[in-house]
Amino acid sequence: MNAPEIDRAATLECADDLEAINRLYRERKWSDGLPIVPPTPERVERMLAHTKRARYDVVTHVAPAYGAATVERIAVNAVMAGCDPGYLRVLIAATEAIADPAFNLQGIQATTNPVAVWLVVNGPAATSLNVNAAFNCIGQGAWANATLGRAMRLILQNIGGALPGEMDRATQGQPGKFSFCCAENEDASPWEPLHVERGFRRDESTVTVVGAEGTLNMNTHSKDAMELVRVMAETLIHPPSNEYVHGGEPWLIIGPEHAEVFKRGGLTKDDVKRHLWEQSKMAASQLSTKELQRARDSRTEELGEIEAGTLLPISPTADEIMLIVAGGPGTHSTYVPCFGNSRAVTRPIEI
């Protein structure tokens, strides 16, 4: 049966010339500012061969333009980003995830805040697709990380309509909006991995989407678990933070060496979350007057009356501080501030 015309990706004739094709994509604002791989019918077909989903299945509609994210359109953007065909099923799951109302994609796409969509891959697919979880895992160099993150950006822009200065209203944005993807280093973690914490089996593969506002390096050589908690907690505290205003969901990428310090100190993942939550409370007086009012507007129902001396927790509960273990050797962990009005969403990746 033929799909309705509206759900088909358009095809157009173009000279078989990479520069001419990229000129076209540039003129039509179909790229992220970097050259693309031309999504020829052959390349798109090769991509589609890696999913059981039907070509015209509408995975979701992507805010704010609410374009139909058919499997075919996701595949087109995946080709453009340079993805291997086997990555398609990660992108289908990630596209499902961003549509969950808890993620607040409308807000993320149209806000003035610098929100990137960070993909975290867990389970066997992370290994089989070579998604980097170790050295430089949120930096450059791994094909899967770079192209998966880039493909998500193209989906957000080309299907979701979030073009900078038009529906994407980011004041400055951030480099992670080009690409932001890694796997969890499950082998280096003393704790259960993210997807197990979120209700999946260890042998299932998942992708988690996070509304991430940036990355902040936390370099400490401390070998004392509670001291490590303290300096991380103090890193989270900063007055112009959306998390304290709205009650957020801060993410920490714990380096394997820091994870080992926590393990030797006898701290479970829940222990670390609880200590971080307690020790990162910030006096409401540290907020600017405007932000104090915004915090009152946003959190009075949660916290009761907020006075200058009220200690604001970064998130409504300690459970909402999210920890993954990733990276290679080194004394580094990373704080990933969250958008505030968003919660991460995890979806299983089709086998």
Next chain:
Amino acid sequence: MAKRGKAALTVCSTAFVTLGRAQARALGDASLPIAVVPHPFGLRSRDEIREIASACVDEVAGLVTGTQR
């Protein structure tokens, strides 16, 4: 609201008119009336906001009643 037959409009600050128009088109109502007020809001006092609100009353009324597009 407009689709339910109720008078509806959106108020946008100048910096968000592009988004407002695009969003209205995406949601299937390209002719949604949009009243425009100066940007930004965040830096203004409540008195200034009241002034801005007063200044756009006529525009809002005109858009709602259809005498202005």
